[in-house]
Amino acid sequence: MATDKVHDIMRYNYNPLDFMFAPKSVALIGASEKENSVGRTLLWNLISHPFGGTVYPINPKRNNVLGIRAYSSIRELPESIDLAVIAIPAVGVPNVIRECVEAGVKGAIIISAGFKEIGAEGVKLEQEILELARKGNLRIIGPNCLGLMCPPTGLNASFASTSARSGNVAFISQSGAFCTSILDWSIKENLGFSGFISVGSMLDVNWGDLIYYFGDDPLTKSIVIYMESISNARSFISAAREVALSKPIIVIKGGRTEEAAKAAASHTGALSSSDKVLAAAFRRCGVLQVDTIKEVFNMADLLAKQPRPKGRRLTILTNAGGPGVLATDALTWGKGELASLSDSTIEELNKILPSHWSHSNPVDILGDAPPQRYAQALEITAKDENSDGLLVILTPQDMTDPTKTAEELTKITSKISHKPVLASWMGGSGVATGVEILNRANIYTQPYPDDASRLFNLMWRYSYNLRGLYEIPSFAQSDNFIDKDLADNIITHAHQTNRTLLTEYESKQLLQAYGIPTVTTQIAETVESSIESAKKIGYPVVMKLHSETITHKTDVGGVRLNLTSEEDIKQAFEAIQQGVSDSDFLGVTIQPMINLEGYELILGSTIDPQFGPVLLFGTGGQLVEVYQDQSMGLPPLNSTLARRLMEQTKIYTALQGVRGRKPVNLAQLEQILVLFSQLVIEQPLIKEIDINPLVAGEYNLIALDARVLLYEPNTDKKDIVPPAIRPYPSQYISKITLKDGKLLKIRPIRPEDEPQVVTFCKELSEQSVYLRFFHSISYQSLISHERLTRICFVDYDQEIALVASYRNPDTDEKQILAIARLSRVHGNTEQAELGLLVKDSYQKQGLGTLLGQDLLKIAKKEGIKTIIAEILPDNIGMQNLCRKLGFTLEKTADLVTAIYSH
Template sequence: MNRSGGGRIDAEPEARRPLDAIFAPRTVAVVGATEKAGSPGRAVLWNLISNPFGATIFPINPNRRNVLGIKAYKDVASVPDPVDLAIVATPAATVPGLISECVDAGVKGAVVISAGFREVGPDGLRLEHEVLERARRGRMRIIGPNCLGVMRPHSGMNASFAPRSPRAGSVGYISQSGALDMAVLDWSRKENVGFSAFVSVGSMLDVGWGDLIDYLGDDPHTKSIVLYMESIGDARAFLSASREVALTKPIIVLKAGRTDAAARVAATHTGALVGSDEVLEAAFRRVGVLRVDSIADVFDMADVLSKQPRPRGPRLAIVTNAGGPGVLATDALVEHGGALAEPSPDAIRALDLFLPEGWSRENPVDVLSDADAERFGKAVEVLAGDDAVDGLLTILTPQAVTDPTAVAGRLRKHAKVFGKPVLACWMGGESIEPGTALLNEAGVPTYPHPDAAARVFALMWRSSYNLQGLYETPTRPADDAAADSPRERAEAILAAVRAEGRTILTEAESKRILTLYDVATVPTTVVQTADEAATAAEGFGWPVAVKLNSTTITHKSDVGGVRLNLYDADAVRGAFRAVERSVEAHAGPGHFQGVGVQPMVQPEGGVEVLLGSSLDPEFGPVLLFGAGGRHVEVLGDRALGLPPLNTTLARRMMEQTRIFAALKGVRGQTSVDMAALERLLVRFSDLVVEQPWIKEIDVNPLFASPDRLIVLDARIIVHGPVIHAQDLPRTAIRPYPSQYTFPWTSKKGEALTIRPIRPEDEPLLVDFHATLSERSVSFRYFHAMKYSTRVAHERLTRICFIDYDREMALVADRKDPETGERKVLGVGRLSKIRGTDEAEFALLVSDQFQGRGLGSELLRRVLQVGRDEHVGRVRGDVLPENVEMLRVCEKIGFRLARDIDDGVVRAEMEL
């Protein structure tokens, strides 16, 4: 029996999406339309009627029979046609009631221009809550309040009070600052920058970054997305949408407020080090968003990333007819994170054949001042074909024998030939303008200064590097199906601490939790007397360390609570008494609860690193990795990341630090076991995700050497009694949904595990597709598809690297009892349809495992996921000849209907 098919998830989205009411309305009501000069209500109405875009416009004004010559209506309910979009430009106090009227009239979208909401204080915030509550009653979507409005230049719609409309182009622009928007509009017209959408979001009461990124991600006119951001809003929605869209359309952010003026009080080193802007940088890296520092950078990057391919690496080759500009470009390149390419010997030999004898024989490649168009072109052609080069920059300065226009014409054919970005710096005045025009027409971005061009390439590489990390297949855990989860045992330790009214775990308790998550810790024995300390020390062997054991003091060294390198029993007894006296003197007797005795770990041949976790008010738990030891704050060498991690993300996080070079080994030293360190970070990430009662963790130092990774000191802080379970912060990126993991036994008695897919499953899916017949493939995808196409990395990454908030894929995983080899035998997928409570399903089972009940079980599990994820209706398309799949759908309870136009059977079920 064939269990393939049951859903065409790659089909086109529905013609009308919820935000179409705002971006492509057929009818628009202007609430607050007036003829009063200088008012937003007049400006919005004038812009709508003076820029026809196919919609019918209805002014709403209870005191006038017409506005600007157009018949007016007293309220939205009086409008004779159904209204898609209401633009509200009335005093803030009137807006909640007007939104209620719009909901009652069936309006699906609103843009609230009005100011006087949260920006004015608590009363304004209360008004916002009223507006949102009333809008949700009718599932109305709102942009604003306190915004400039919305413009769609390609259609001509200008639903804003901006005095001029922007040019049509390919940049989707979203901003939180109306004042900046006006400046950007003026600047864009001078610079000839065009927009596919221009959206002022104001305070983002309802429609947020995630909604708009999703919408523009599907918009055919949008090639890149630009954000001016002041606050993040719904962090999970932003990250989820960005991660999906950034791979196909660049997302460039200009974020205000790089400095964190408000110092945060924290109990651990980690808490003190985590800053909100650093967290934002980490979040952007995690989802492939590029952050820049200026408006010019924003549009430079939007332009170049929409015209040129992203570089595969940081290595730039520079071809110039003047040495000085090449040096300037090199400095800027290296300073901003790029690298100077080292041309291969074959490339050098090829250049030798036509370059003058005095050429530089290195990069930058100086073709000399007498270079003509042919010499320039050949040099670029050689370097573009060199595997040691990831991108090219051509620099031309006007010379007596150089024709800038001819050189530009010669370079045009290399604009998009080699899959590598090509940039140009044409320096000069009027003489170079025809050449720059030719290059720009060909899609080669031009820059007036070499350092600016090199910096753009470095930013391109940063964008590319971030995206590569998203879809680089991580290594598989040793045994990802281990039944012995530490979650409950760790929860019990934390619950006992909280039951005592404590928020600080002792060092021993902290280490016990880390050990449960496979993070090795130095053995520690807690004792209450000096003689017990001496006995424990003798059991470990010499030297040992004695450290304060306290449920109230976080930093032991601050109260003299640490004694190191103790070589005999008398020294241990003396250290015990010295710690006790020091703690009592600094904090009082109630803060001393004995000491912990542990063997010393000598630092020779290893590196001390810091590992930690703290909370960010917008992104929830944040991970920290960096140089450890006593001078953590002084060194300031750290990188932040968002959990959950896999091995690829763990390595990328470490690569952000300077200590990473020492871990790999310097001056002949052996490298730390980097694969083991990656796995340790992944397990630490699992701890942070699975134990939400933990507020902060400080592991300092973690001793890393070629033969071991071991924690010497650790501290865990939990939330206090004022925090309830429903108030615990959640991760900004949804973690692996292990609750959807189930054991299952086939009709023939084979034991399988049905579980959500992981990025690490890509190799298993390659093998899985090798087991599929042409019939199964055609039934699933509705057409033939070659094996090589099905298993291409670029395709499988989109299948394995999913956002569990947006879709869920369940795989049937079987471990061979003899070889231990794992195989995927079936895949069921549920993909939510954005902006609705509906989802599509699809199913595919290996030919060798069909007829054993797996297809039916996968479909039942997929439907249960839909119920748990609050999906209202599930649907899928099945080919009529796929009778086995139709039988399964009918048995499970789907309603089947033949679609004559598409030639498929529609299967639908209400959940």
């Protein structure tokens, strides 16, 4: 491969949308001199804000526009074009896109309206445009959008009346009108942007593309989104999960009014809504959702200035009782907590505060507090390990000096790096200088203390969600619990009999196939067989209607409890039979009457049209819709995510033990949630499933009833919405034998592997680390949890990381011998980067070659056409390996680039 081709590939690997934000040439199709027209405004914005490139007006009716030579079509331009801005009637856009593709244009912004927002005709136009664009790898922003600005490069490819200031916030909006309002407000507030984009209909470039782009942009410190619809759910979640680790992503969602669920027959369907599902998705990928425009930019500013708190405990320091009380109310209403001051903290405060101070949190240091008292109190409370953050409130009383107090606080806060410090300087012009001093020192300020408490609550929730994503889970291996063949057969049989509703008996068998405990159940078609079953099980028993058509048995009198004799059995059987039609009655089921002392829970799943399977957990029983105590999450789950799902409900407090009642077996409940999520993922023909109730007692958890609804038997696979998060790719598990006879398991990495990866890192030489990562890394940095999350917590849509695992047959000890990784390039799903690291003691035994061969096969299955490996010149072993695998190598003085193409 030619060197210039290599450079071209590498350039767009790392800046996949640079031609949008830093173009060398821009063509404006629809340039105009007409006053107040979009075409004129666009051209004026492009030429009056130098971005270092050339602007070419396209107008077949004019020789020049605003004194600049115009061209009749993009074909006539003297050079290739990075970006085309299109502002012509919608019907003409497909032909322009065709010309752009023929001319090799890299990106287009379609300003024009008149597409899917007008109905079927507009949808047809959009599809035609998309098909044309994909033939030439042309990326599109829009249609029906305001355009974009990139203040750091000077580009203004929009028809906004004002240009954005340069700064470090990337702002992305689905509403053009919202963009202009924010733009006007930002000028007043002196807020700057690293990017300002109106995405319109998101025909091509979507949330995920832009999140990845600004995630890689060193100038961007936070990403702010105004969202009306999610579009490509998988792309959004993949990008957000990765970028949120290093940069806050703050979303305000429009259109959050809850609509009645269509699937009213399902408890889960009735309890779900698109807004709840979206909130669950945001939690799952570490996105911070806020409710107001004010909170959006307050949080962007706050997270840029202060570290995230590790917990929800806030210490409030104030010179007035009332504001401290209001701040406390706002904190506790938002489920934050007042920090409990330690004895040593109180002792230290006693030494420096007047005797009448509050002696508790909020720490009221009294109205006559001079600057030094504030500073000393802050220094002492900041050291308290019971506190996760601090709020300092100042009211301008006669003896108060807001300016000097601010100056003293900045000296203390410069030493506080592990927890956030917020300030509320209450007042107007009298405190303005103090506020300015605090802001310059990166101490976030709010005029009202209750608002500051609300922002702290948003901060700790954001931290809480991120930690949940990357805590090491404890439960991974589920194969021993699962009989997938049995589950497949149950569903196949139902479809063969042209059914979508499993019977209760089949539903329980399905749960048992996935290791979820259920009550013993037998089918009886007659009174006599019912009596026989009852004798085998032992009185008392429960009798339920056995039907392939009735959804909720209690609604038709189809459940009879505490039957203690043959006469009870006979009467119950006859009553159930008479309560339904002959076609609905297939007999009854008999099961033991279990008087479990425990809590009735619900565990369910339904299909969201954008996110696919969605899980629901919470308080169950007959009044499940009344109590409305449920949380939602996305599968697959691990033990950590299962616990987080539980923690979001009120019933979780009771499950931990309350009022003398012992806690339930939470570890088993976690395991059930994980297995249930695997059932939902591995059986995509399930449309809805409810376990209600799942009874949770001190020692046992058992599913007493279940309902499973399938897709229609003839449903096309492409009409089944896949999970928003790709599950563990077990199809890539294999086994190999080394030259020394050791049998190794090759499998995709799991979060649960982190402890083994730590051991793996311990046994690497400095040379191996240097050759793999291009620089030396200290041992502590190498094994830090923050770093290992990047290695072990894999988004399988974006990366496939294989580990070579060896189990010692004598000790049963497992160890990882090598890690090989295939990572898709941001913005180009057909390209990926290869990384490989083998433990020193297992190098030169063919392990790297075997892993490399596996990754090449996986790449083909995953639709990856080009694989790139960057290698240091002195890493001869990796260069030889790449040659053996069929890579082409291009060498420079500092780097060897290996490229493989299918």
